[in-house]
Amino acid sequence: MRRAATGLALALLAAATAVAQGEQCGVCHPQSRVAFDGSIHQGEGVACSDCHGGDPASRELRRAHGGDFRALDDRLQIPALCAECHADLERMRPYNLPVDQYAVYLTSQHGRAIGRGERRAAICSDCHGAHAVLRPSDTDSPVHPRRLADTCGSCHADPELAAEFGLDPRVVEEYRSGVHGQSLAEGGTTAAAGCTSCHGVHGAAPPGFGDVDKVCGGCHVQERRAYLDGPHHAAMRDAGLPECASCHEHHATRRLAPDAIEAMCSDCHGAESEQAREGERIEVVLRTAADEIAAAERLTTQAARTAVHVEDYLSRLEEARTYLTEGLTLVHTVRLASVEEMTRRARSIGEEVQHEIYQKIDRRPAHIGLVLFWFYLVMTVLVITVYKRRLRASGG
Amino acid sequence: MARRALDWLSERLNLTEIFSLLTSYGLFYSELDTRKPLREALAEAAERPAPSYARWPRVLGMIVVVLIGIEIVTGSLLALYYLPTPEAAHASLGTILRDVQFGWLVHQIHFWGAQLLLAVLIVRLLRFLAQRVYRAPRELVWVFAVLLLLVCFHLDLTGRALPMTEGAYWTSIRALEIVGAVPIYGSLALFLLGGAEALISDLTLIRFYTLHVALLPILAVVLIYLHFSTVRRVGLFETRDEPEVAGRLQFRFHVANIAILLAFLMGALASLAVLVPLPFLGPADPYATPPGVGPPWYLLACFGFLELTTGMLPPWLAGGLLFLGFTAFILLPFLDRTRPGAAGRRLMLAGAAAALVIWLGLTLYGARVA
Amino acid sequence: MSEAEKGNNAAAEPSRRRFLGWLSRGFLALWAVGLGWVVAAFLKPPRSRQSLGERVIKVGAESDLQPGQALLVRHGREPIFVVRTAAGALIGLSGVCTHVHCVLAWDRQHQQLACPCHDGAFDLNGNVLRGPPPRSLQRFRVETRLGQIYLHL
Numbered sequence: 001m002r003r004a005a006t007g008l009a010l011a012l013l014a015a016a017t018a019v020a021q022g023e024q025c026g027v028c029h030p031q032s033r034v035a036f037d038g039s040i041h042q043g044e045g046v047a048c049s050d051c052h053g054g055d056p057a058s059r060e061l062r063r064a065h066g067g068d069f070r071a072l073d074d075r076l077q078i079p080a081l082c083a084e085c086h087a088d089l090e091r092m093r094p095y096n097l098p099v100d101q102y103a104v105y106l107t108s109q110h111g112r113a114i115g116r117g118e119r120r121a122a123i124c125s126d127c128h129g130a131h132a133v134l135r136p137s138d139t140d141s142p143v144h145p146r147r148l149a150d151t152c153g154s155c156h157a158d159p160e161l162a163a164e165f166g167l168d169p170r171v172v173e174e175y176r177s178g179v180h181g182q183s184l185a186e187g188g189t190t191a192a193a194g195c196t197s198c199h200g201v202h203g204a205a206p207p208g209f210g211d212v213d214k215v216c217g218g219c220h221v222q223e224r225r226a227y228l229d230g231p232h233h234a235a236m237r238d239a240g241l242p243e244c245a246s247c248h249e250h251h252a253t254r255r256l257a258p259d260a261i262e263a264m265c266s267d268c269h270g271a272e273s274e275q276a277r278e279g280e281r282i283e284v285v286l287r288t289a290a291d292e293i294a295a296a297e298r299l300t301t302q303a304a305r306t307a308v309h310v311e312d313y314l315s316r317l318e319e320a321r322t323y324l325t326e327g328l329t330l331v332h333t334v335r336l337a338s339v340e341e342m343t344r345r346a347r348s349i350g351e352e353v354q355h356e357i358y359q360k361i362d363r364r365p366a367h368i369g370l371v372l373f374w375f376y377l378v379m380t381v382l383v384i385t386v387y388k389r390r391l392r393a394s395g396g
Numbered sequence: 397m398a399r400r401a402l403d404w405l406s407e408r409l410n411l412t413e414i415f416s417l418l419t420s421y422g423l424f425y426s427e428l429d430t431r432k433p434l435r436e437a438l439a440e441a442a443e444r445p446a447p448s449y450a451r452w453p454r455v456l457g458m459i460v461v462v463l464i465g466i467e468i469v470t471g472s473l474l475a476l477y478y479l480p481t482p483e484a485a486h487a488s489l490g491t492i493l494r495d496v497q498f499g500w501l502v503h504q505i506h507f508w509g510a511q512l513l514l515a516v517l518i519v520r521l522l523r524f525l526a527q528r529v530y531r532a533p534r535e536l537v538w539v540f541a542v543l544l545l546l547v548c549f550h551l552d553l554t555g556r557a558l559p560m561t562e563g564a565y566w567t568s569i570r571a572l573e574i575v576g577a578v579p580i581y582g583s584l585a586l587f588l589l590g591g592a593e594a595l596i597s598d599l600t601l602i603r604f605y606t607l608h609v610a611l612l613p614i615l616a617v618v619l620i621y622l623h624f625s626t627v628r629r630v631g632l633f634e635t636r637d638e639p640e641v642a643g644r645l646q647f648r649f650h651v652a653n654i655a656i657l658l659a660f661l662m663g664a665l666a667s668l669a670v671l672v673p674l675p676f677l678g679p680a681d682p683y684a685t686p687p688g689v690g691p692p693w694y695l696l697a698c699f700g701f702l703e704l705t706t707g708m709l710p711p712w713l714a715g716g717l718l719f720l721g722f723t724a725f726i727l728l729p730f731l732d733r734t735r736p737g738a739a740g741r742r743l744m745l746a747g748a749a750a751a752l753v754i755w756l757g758l759t760l761y762g763a764r765v766a
Numbered sequence: 767m768s769e770a771e772k773g774n775n776a777a778a779e780p781s782r783r784r785f786l787g788w789l790s791r792g793f794l795a796l797w798a799v800g801l802g803w804v805v806a807a808f809l810k811p812p813r814s815r816q817s818l819g820e821r822v823i824k825v826g827a828e829s830d831l832q833p834g835q836a837l838l839v840r841h842g843r844e845p846i847f848v849v850r851t852a853a854g855a856l857i858g859l860s861g862v863c864t865h866v867h868c869v870l871a872w873d874r875q876h877q878q879l880a881c882p883c884h885d886g887a888f889d890l891n892g893n894v895l896r897g898p899p900p901r902s903l904q905r906f907r908v909e910t911r912l913g914q915i916y917l918h919l
Contacts, residue, residue: 307493307676495812
C-alpha cells in the first residue's frame with residue numbers, strides 16, 4: 001500500500017518533470033516511468049521514444065502512439081533493438097563498454113534459438129530487465145552474482161521448458177548445493193563461480209569436453225597445473241571422460257576431503273587396483289600431516305595459557321598449513337612423491353613445534369622441585385622439633 | 397662476635413623498642429621492658445611464661461600477619477616489573493611469568509597467599525563469632541578484624557584487575573557491578589575509581605594500582621597494628637575451659653613454633669603455586685565477554701543475593717539490604733543483646749551457624765548463576 | 767636450663783653436640799641462602815625475548831651498499847654496522863666499542879672501525895687492531911633475500 005503510494009507520488013513527480021521536459025509518456029504509463037527513472041539509462045540521454053518511437057510530447061493517444069511508434073511486444077526484435085546502441089562503438093566508447101556483446105550473443109544457444117524464431121529463448125530484458133536496467137554490481141540487479149542463479153533458474157529450472165529443450169532442470173538446484181552456490185548463499189565472496197563463470201556471459205553455451213579443465217583452471221590455476229602435469233589429463237581426454245567433474249561433479253561441485261581420495265580412485269580403478277592403493281598412500285600422508293598440524297595447534301593453544309611465547313610457533317604452523325594446502329593441490333598430479341614432498345615439510349614443522357612446546361611446558365622440573373622443597377621442609381621441622389625437645393628436656 | 401655487635405648496637409640504639417614493634421603486629425605477646433637492653437629484656441621475657449600465638453586457635457591471627465608479610469614481599473618483587481598501563485600491563489605480566497626467573501613462582505605465591513589470607517580472615521571471624529570473642533571489652537578487636545577483612549577484599553579486588561587478562565578484566569567488571577549495587581558506598585567507590593560506568597579505563601587502572609600497592613596495604617598494616625593494640629590493652633581472650641598453663645609457653649618455644657608455622661605455610665603456598673597454577677589468559681578485549689566469568693569467590697554470596705532478589709526487590713532495596721547487612725556485621729558487638737554464659741553462647745552459636753549456612757547457600761547459588 | 771646442667775651435657779659429648787648444633791644451624795641457614803638465591807634470580811633483568819619478526823630487521827636494498835661502504839643500523843639500543851667488504855661480502859658488527867662503550871665510526875680509507883674516544887680500532891672480523899679495547903666486537907649474521915639486506919639480531 002505504502003509502496004504503491006510512494007510509487008504514485010514518484011510517478012506524479014516524474015510526470016511533472018517530464019512535462020517540463022516535454023515528455024508526456026509517464027502520465028499514462030507511471031509504472032514504466034518509475035522503473036526507468038531508477039535505471040542506469042536515466043540521465044544518459046535515453047528517452048522513451050528512442051526505443052518506442054511515437055510522439056513523446058503528446059498526451060493524445062493517437063498522436064503519441066502514432067508515426068513510428070513500436071509497442072515492442074515481439075521478443076524477437078529486442079536483441080537487435082538493444083544492439084542499436086550497444087553495438088555502436090561511438091556511443092559506447094565513453095562508457096568503456098564492449099560493443100561485441102550482440103555478436104557474441106548471436107553465437108550463444110540463446111541467440112541461435114532467437115535466430116531460429118524461438119520466442120521463448122532468453123533475450124536481453126529477461127536477464128537485465130526492460131525499463132529498470134541496473135548495473136550488474138547493483139545488488140538489486142537480476143545479474144548480480146548472488147541473484148544470478150535465480151535469474152538463469154527462472155527458465156532452466158522449469159521442468160516443462162527443460163523437457164521440451166532436452167535440458168536437465170536439476171542443474172540449478174545442484175549448483176546451489178555445490179561449494180560455489182553455498183559460498184554465495186552464505187555471504188561469501190562474490191568471486192565464487194556463478195553460472196556465467198563457466199558457461200560464458202552473453203555467449204552462453206556449455207563448455208565442451210576437454211575444455212572443462214580450462215574453465216575450472218581459470219580460477220583454480222595451481223590445481224590445473226598439477227592436473228596437466230599428471231597422467232590423468234591425457235588419459236581422460238583420450239577416453240573421453242569428464243575431467244574435473246569426474247571427481248568434483250559438474251554443478252554440485254564439492255570439496256573433497258583428504259579421506260575421500262582412496263574412494264575416488266576405487267570408483268574408476270577398482271577397489272583392489274594398484275591405483276587405489278596409491279590413493280590410499282596419498283591419503284595417509286595427507287592425513288598424518290593434517291593430524292600433526294592439528295596436534296601442534298592444540299598444544300600451542302594450551303601453551304599460550306601457561307606463559308610460553310607462542311608467536312614464533314604460530315607463524316611456523318601457518319607455514320605448515322601452507323605446505324599442506326600445496327600438498328592437497330598436488331593431489332591432482334596423482335603422484336605420491338609430489339604430495340609427499342609437501343606433506344613431509346608440513347609434518348616435520350608440526351612435529352618440531354610439538355617437540356619444542358613439550359619441552360617448554362614440561363611441569364616435571366617444577367614437580368621435582370616441589371618434592372625436594374617438601375623434603376627439605378620436613379627436615380627443617382624435624383630439626384626444630386628436636387631443638388624444642390631438647391629445650392623441654394633441659395627444663396624449659 | 398654477634399653478641400658483641402649486639403651489645404655495641406644496644407648501647408647506641410634502643411633495640412628493645414624496635415623489637416617491641418613486633419609485638420604490635422601480633423608476632424609475639426609479652427611485656428617487654430623497653431628500658432633494658434634487648435638481650436636482657438628477651439632473657440627476662442623468655443623466663444616468663446607467655447601465651448603462644450602459633451597454636452590453635454590463635455594461630456589464625458599469626459597466619460594473617462605472616463601472610464600479609466609474604467604478600468608485601470612478593471608484591472614488592474612483582475612491582476619491579478609490572479607496568480600499570482592498559483597497553484603494557486598484560487605484556488609486563490607476560491615478562492614476569494615467562495622471562496623473569498622464578499617470576500611465575502612469585503606471582504603464583506602472591507595470588508595464592510591472597511586467597512589463603514582471605515580464607516583465614518573469614519575463618520578467624522567465624523571463630524570470634526562462635527566463641528563470642530567480640531564481647532566487652534573486646535568490641536574493637538572485632539571491629540578492626542572485620543575492617544581488616546574488608547580492606548583485604550579490596551586489596552584482592554584491585555589486585556585482580558592489574559594483569560589486564562581477559563579473566564581479570566571481566567572479573568573486575570562483575571565485581572564492580574556488585575560494588576556499584578551497594579547504595580552509598582558503591583557510588584562513592586566508583587567515583588573514586590574514576591569509572592562511574594564501571595569500565596576499566598587507563599585512569600581506573602592506575603587508581604587500582606595506587607590503591608593496591610600503597611593506600612590499601614598501609615591501611616591494612618595500620619588496622620593490624622590497631623587490632624593487636626587492643627589485644628595488648630585488654631588482654632588475650634581465654635575461654636574458661638582452656639587450661640591456663642597449656643596455652644603458655646617459653647619465648648624460645650614460641651619462636652620455634654613460629655618457624656614451624658612459617659615452614660608449613662611456605663610449603664602450602666609452594667604446593668598451590670606448582671599444582672594449581674592460575675592460568676595466564678590472553679589480553680583483555682573490552683569488546684568480547686568470555687563466557688562463564690563471575691565475580692571473585694568471596695563476592696559470590698553478594699552476587700547470588702542480588703541475582704536472587706532481581707524481580708523481587710527493587711535494586712536500591714537489595715543493595716540497601718547488603719549495605720545494612722555489612723554495617724550490622726561490623727557493629728555486631730554493640731548489637732548483640734544475648735546474655736553472657738552458656739545459654740547466650742548457644743544462642744549466638746546457632747545464629748552464627750545459620751548465618752554461615754545462608755552465606756554458603758548464597759555462594760553456591762551465585763556460583764551456579766555465574 | 768641451669769648453667770651447671772649445660773656444662774655437664776657439654777662435657778659428656780662436647781664435640782658431637784657442637785657438631786650437631788652447627789650442622790642444624792647450617793641446615794637452617796640454607797633457607798636464607800635459597801630464598802636469597804630465588805630473589806636474586808628474580809631481580810636479574812631478563813634477556814628481552816622478541817618474536818621472529820623483531821629479531822630480523824630489514825636494513826635496506828643491496829644496491830645501496832657499495833663495496834667498501836658501511837651502514838649504521840639504528841635499531842633498539844645498540845647500533846650495528848653492516849659493512850660490504852671490497853670483495854663484496856656482507857658483515858654485521860656491533861657498533862659499540864668494547865672499551866668504554868663509545869659508538870664507533872667507519873673509516874673507509876683503512877677499511878676499519880675506529881673509536882673516536884681512545885683511538886681504538888677494529889678490523890672487519892671484529893678483532894682489535896690497536897688501542898685499549900679489551901675484547902673483539904660481537905658479530906651479527908647478515909643475509910640478502912630478493913635484493914634486500916636483512917640483519918639477524
